[in-house]
Amino acid sequence: MKKTDSEFRSGPIPGVFATVALGLFFFVPFAIMLTFSFYHKIPGGLYEPAFEVDNYLRFISPFFTQILLISTGLCSLASILALFIGFILTYFMSRMNKRGRTLWLILLVSLLSLSEVIIGFSWSILFSRTAGIGGWMYTLGLLDAPRAFAPGFGALLTALTFICVPFIVLVMFPPLTRLPKEWVESARMLGATPLRAVITVVVPSVRPALIAAFILAFIYSLGSYVLPIMLGKPRHWTISVHITDQALYQANIPFASALSVFLIVTALSLIALISKLQNRFT
């Protein structure tokens, strides 16, 4: 007899495995990072073991507050846009025949295989003055002079949204394809326009998946380093960029660790907050 899913799930091995995997790939690196974040940076040198909170005290400045606000703001905005685009895309995919769906899925998954550098480079060309829309718009008479849209907020937001969309689709695809098409049809029969049916029936039905997709996109975009430096102006550099600068260029591992700990804690508390709000609503 075949074992059911729940039998597999209830066995001791998966639990042990999950704990070990989580420990190995999250808690151990996190613990190392946490330890380093309290180390002492030797001015002009590397670091030495110590327990001091100086690295954390550096956050209490308008500079880092601004970076944090910009990072979270930019990434939430990109995630919301990606959620919007990804949801619409997935909804239409879910209504296609099998062939159409597969083609779209292959296309989107192949986007995931592109490195961020290539994506960033493509967008920077597309937003350029000499070879991109800034030039085309001038040719079409929409602009008085050719201009570059990258680096800039719009370019960065576009690229961040772009890299998040495939994740949204991958999360939303299963629930949306499983959603009985009769739900929308019965809403239509009850007087709802197609848009209204989607808003009042489809969206509430897949809300947990939407939230999961948003969180995934948010965390993913927050970790992006290449796109902000390629497409953003210095004021759009996210906390990931500053972490990399500290770790790779300033050799300040303790401060880079402290920033990373802070980033993880911020991300986890946002997730906790969202889940709590979701539980309250349902």
Add this chain to the structure above:
Amino acid sequence: MTKKKLGLQSKSRRTILSALAATTGSAAIGFPMLSLGQNQSLRVGAYGGYFKDSFDKFIFPVFTEETGIVVDSIAEPTGQAWLAQLNAAAAAGSAPADVSMIAQSPMLKGQKTELWMPLDESKLPNLKYLMSNFVHRYPDGRLDGVGAVAWYTTLVTNTDVYPDAPESWDELWNPENKGRLGLLALVSNSFLLEIASKTFYGSTDLLDSEAGQLQALEKVAELKPNVALWYRDEAQFEQALKSGEIPMGQYYHDVAGLAAADGFPVRSTFTKEGGVSDSGLWAVSRASKKIEESHIFMNFMCRPDIQTLLSRMVGTAPTVPRDLLDLTDDEFAAVSSSSEPIIPRYDIYDQRGDWLAQKWSEMIVA
């Protein structure tokens, strides 16, 4: 608890490293014949990518042919990561490479832990050829590094957009160049503080004091509206420079020259204030057992004919004076300039690196 875990881990890593070192040692003892004569070898770390590939192709074979010492070249990461690895290994009594190519600021950082083996000048007769800024010493005067590779950062322009070559770095501040510049993003690789000091205040001596450093920072802040791109990755700017998307900025003289040779409308200019001369040094880890071979290698690298070869084949600026070189004017101009360079103030990044980096970030992010 986490501390304990960490302690265990670093201990075990150290054990492994020393065990590895021991194995290598016993192997050498076990086969004494192999360590003699023409089978001498040396592990040399070079920046992975272009530099390592070029050295493997043009320089190391010449060295092996002359000395019989086989070079085992190792691709090292640029910047601080290699320093951290060397440091940890040296603490465990081993060296991942005997001789390493080291940038200026990690060189100074390494001095703090006595990472670099003091060199015996009697074994380096060719040291006399080097220009003084390519001879590196501990504060107490012990020699710890000799020039390995040098390059210039210059003012580059797109010739389609700028038919005439600019004469001064002050073009970066010219309001007519609004939104047209590509500059390096970090204080410690753009050397814009030095450029500003030399251009507007006569010399980099301005940077001796904190007040002077702040003054230079303020000066750099003035050119922010002109900057389209603060880049970390060369390729990002090179593409934009070639296409004219970002028609002016700072860039590597030799790479710009190669682009121009390929027909791109790109020009590199040594302005009247000079180009910024940056360089890497050869240094030996104190854990290295190949003291003799290391000295032979470094002495070899200081030779004018080898510097000629490097300039010709790898495109680096020579570390010895022009008159000792067998280079044509064109060949020399492709990699260097006789004008006085702007020498970066590595000392201030060593002493006040974190403070400067923070001020710099605040300045460009604001």
Add this chain to the structure above:
Amino acid sequence: MPRLQIEGVNKHFGSFTALNDIWLDIPAGKLLCLLGPSGCGKTTILRIIAGLESPDSGKVLLDGNDLAILPPHRRDIGMVFQSHALFPHLSVAENISYGLRITGISKSERLERVDELLETIRLPDAGGKRINQLSGGELQRVSIARALARQPRIFLLDEPTSALDANLRETMQIELRRLQQSLNITTVVVTHDQSEAMTLADLIVVMQAGTIEQIGPPMEIYEKPRTEFVANFIGATNMLNCLWDGNCAVLGNNKLNIKSIADSSLTRGDPVKVSIRPERVELLAANRGRKPDSNQLTGTVEFVRNIGNLVEIHTRCENTSIAHTYSPQNLSTELNLREGDAVIVHLPAEHCLLYSK
């Protein structure tokens, strides 16, 4: 209540012909059942009326007005889906009032209407329940209430009782019929269950492979199935393979007179089928000595069963098994037969129906 007409509708899905020249006229306030095996096109007709599919050609008229220009949400049609399609994120009351909310009915009016409907479906206290707390029958009733909440002009139901078990199904069918009659709403029901069709319908449309086989009131369909397919699909029947000899059918050596013969194109020797309902078959004791006459065959009982309200006897004659049923209450007229008994089977001419191949 409006009259619903379907005129010359065709529908293809790729190369598959789902509907072939369908004409229907449903009088106001009547209930029409679309009956047929799965894949016969009955659900497609329902979806075309609803506007969820559009016909390749032909029209759907409501009181003479073409519905083609109206999208589903403006057709004012209530529809109950086979899967009930209730919204799991809403409560029972919210499901029922969904359409009213869309229409913009005020909250107080909505509450009143929901209470009224919950009363009608005899679930007065279920308003606050979640959908996953309901039983199969309750789900069906709530989806009916939801479809009727906006007082639609037409009521459509797709296999309304197929998800229910046998007992509940009959109760639901009766409830549904009474509800429809009390509301006097023009209704179309899709079903593959002939007894459901017989229970509910004013008119039954029997369909096969995208075409209509027969339209008529239930008893007419039962008594006078126009085709062999209809005869087989509606109720049980004996279908006997015979030959035509010019004026009667021949089964082995026996002549079967048929009272009314519609088909005049038959010629002698053509294979034909004779259909007779089991309850119309008569059995006579063989020892009564009555000579086998036309429509009387000698045979042997091969199977007897009594299921309480019905006795069924299978008799083998001329290498064919003929079923006969009777109600055990009518004991006086019946024989006490067992397997192996010889009997005479009488197939009254007025109940025999003839189908040519």
